[in-house]
Structures are given as structure tokens and as C-alpha cells.
Amino acid sequence: MQKLLTRIQTTNSLLCVGLDPTGDDARAARRLREVVAETAAYAAAFKPNLAFFLSRENGVALLKETVASIPADIPVILDGKFGDIANTAERYADFAYDIIGADAVTVNPYMGDDAIRPFARPGKLVFSLAKTSNKPQYGLQDAALTRGGNLSDCAARIARRLDEELAESTIGLVVGATEPAAMARVRAACPEQWFLVPGIGAQGGDLAATLQAGLRADGSGVLINASRSIWQAADAGAAAKELMEQINTHRLVEAIK
Numbered sequence: 001m002q003k004l005l006t007r008i009q010t011t012n013s014l015l016c017v018g019l020d021p022t023g024d025d026a027r028a029a030r031r032l033r034e035v036v037a038e039t040a041a042y043a044a045a046f047k048p049n050l051a052f053f054l055s056r057e058n059g060v061a062l063l064k065e066t067v068a069s070i071p072a073d074i075p076v077i078l079d080g081k082f083g084d085i086a087n088t089a090e091r092y093a094d095f096a097y098d099i100i101g102a103d104a105v106t107v108n109p110y111m112g113d114d115a116i117r118p119f120a121r122p123g124k125l126v127f128s129l130a131k132t133s134n135k136p137q138y139g140l141q142d143a144a145l146t147r148g149g150n151l152s153d154c155a156a157r158i159a160r161r162l163d164e165e166l167a168e169s170t171i172g173l174v175v176g177a178t179e180p181a182a183m184a185r186v187r188a189a190c191p192e193q194w195f196l197v198p199g200i201g202a203q204g205g206d207l208a209a210t211l212q213a214g215l216r217a218d219g220s221g222v223l224i225n226a227s228r229s230i231w232q233a234a235d236a237g238a239a240a241k242e243l244m245e246q247i248n249t250h251r252l253v254e255a256i257k
């Protein structure tokens with residue numbers, strides 16, 4: 001958390017650069033080096049998605065190299081959406097933190113707090129899925145649960161309780177940018193929590209509406225992720241800079257409202 005806060009202060013950026021490498025292994029490795037080098041100045045964090053590495057023969061090695069190439073003061077969020085019983089979750093946490101060197105992970109809270117707790121290690125930040133950016137025709141998240149709640153409310157409750165139990169801000173939430181009204185509900189339930197926000201760019205999320213719904217009262221508290229829109233840009237650095245500046249413009253607009 002401290003690393004993230006320091007990075008955000010230094011760069012005045014809430015941009016998270018997603019690393020979802022495509023193309024053959026040689027091209028992926030080359031482009032990863034380019035994207036990291038060209039966007040680092042604008043990145044509050046990098047978010048490699050595990051699936052895009054594990055789908056390669058030498059994916060773990062490529063992921064380790066990529067994380068090692070990221071300047072040490074920029075937090076790395078390993079997007080693995082891990083979720084299993086505590087005993088198994090411990091092994092995933094060893095992988096993410098000790099093998100890969102990630103500072104933060106994404107987890108799936110479906111199995112409850114004990115599936116998340118193993119990731120809450122000292123100095124690490126855990127983003128638990130609350131409201132995802134996809135729009136399924138059939139899905140559990142929006143299914144009404146008992147007493148009128150829904151799964152994003154449950155995810156928010158689990159995160160708040162774990163933060164209270166751990167006595168520090170360790171648990172953030174993944175909240176997609178494709179449904180600002182849902183984001184506003186999660187923000188109302190969790191005024192302090194950090195949100196990792198995918199869905200801007202290739203998924204068409206509305207940046208202004210997202211920031212209006214998701215920013216905390218202090219004008220911070222969200223990390224806006226963009227993966228394909230930066231990866232596929234002719235000039236990744238320019239794309240990252242432009243998005244960072246757009247985010248900051250909307251933050252200013254919200255601040256003077």
C-alpha cells in the first residue's frame with residue numbers, strides 16, 4: 001500500500017498499465033519490454049494478467065523477466081483471480097509473491113474470507129473481485145441473494161471485515177468500468193477501499209462516469225486499468241500519457257463540483 005501511495009504521489013497518476021501479451025513468444029517478449037519502457041513514466045502500477053503468460057510454454061519465465069524489468073518503485077498487480085481453500089491459496093500466494101515478485105494480486109472471493117486471507121501478507125495488497133466488467137447473460141454476481149443483497153455487496157462486506165480484522169488497508173476491490181451505477185453502489189458501501197478498475201478502452205467503459213462513481217471523497221482511491229488499448233497502440237507511451245491526463249482532467253472536474 002505504501003509503495004502504491006508513494007508512486008501515485010510521485011507521478012500524479014491513477015493509471016494501471018495492463019500487460020496482456022499477444023503474438024508469438026519472441027514478439028510478446030519484445031513488445032513487453034517496449035510497453036514497460038515507454039509507459040513506466042505514466043504508470044501508477046502494472047497489471048500482468050497470468051493467463052496471457054501461462055498460455056505460453058515458457059510463460060512463468062517470461063512473467064518473471066517482465067516483473068524484474070519493471071522499475072522497483074512501481075507496484076505490480078498479478079491478475080490471477082486466485083480462489084481456493086486456504087491451504088491451496090497459500091501456495092498461490094507463494095507463487096505470486098515469492099516466485100514472481102508481485103506486490104499485489106487479484107482474488108476471487110466466491111469461497112469466502114479464508115480463501116483471501118492467505119494473500120494478505122505484510123506489505124501486500126489484495127484486490128478482491130466485487131463487480132466485474134463483463135456482462136454475462138447468466139451470472140452469479142447479480143443474482144439476488146437472501147435479504148436482498150447481491151454478490152458485489154458481499155464482496156464489499158468481506159473486504160471491509162478483513163481490513164478491520166487485519167487493522168490495515170490491505171483489501172481493495174475489482175470494480176469494472178462498464179456499469180457506473182454498480183460502481184457507485186460499491187463505493188457507497190466501501191468509502192475507503194481502493195478499486196482496481198478494468199473496462200476502460202477495449203471494453204468501452206465511460207471514463208468520466210466511472211470516475212464520478214468511483215473516486216473517493218479525497219479524489220483518489222481508483223486505479224484505472226487499460227490493457228489492449230495501450231498494448232495495441234502504435235505509440236504505447238503516448239496512449240498511456242493521454243489516458244493518464246484524461247483521468248487527471250476528470251479528477252479535477254470532480255474536485256470542483
Ligand SMILES: O=c1ccn([C@@H]2O[C@H](COP(=O)(O)O)[C@@H](O)[C@H]2O)c(=O)[nH]1
Nearest residue numbers: 049132133176198201202203226227228
Ligand atoms: O472484471 C474484470 C476483471 C479483470 N479484467 C482484466 O483486466 C484486463 C482488461 O483488459 P482490456 O484489454 O483493457 O479490456 C484483462 O486482463 C482482464 O482479464 C477485466 O477485464 N474485468
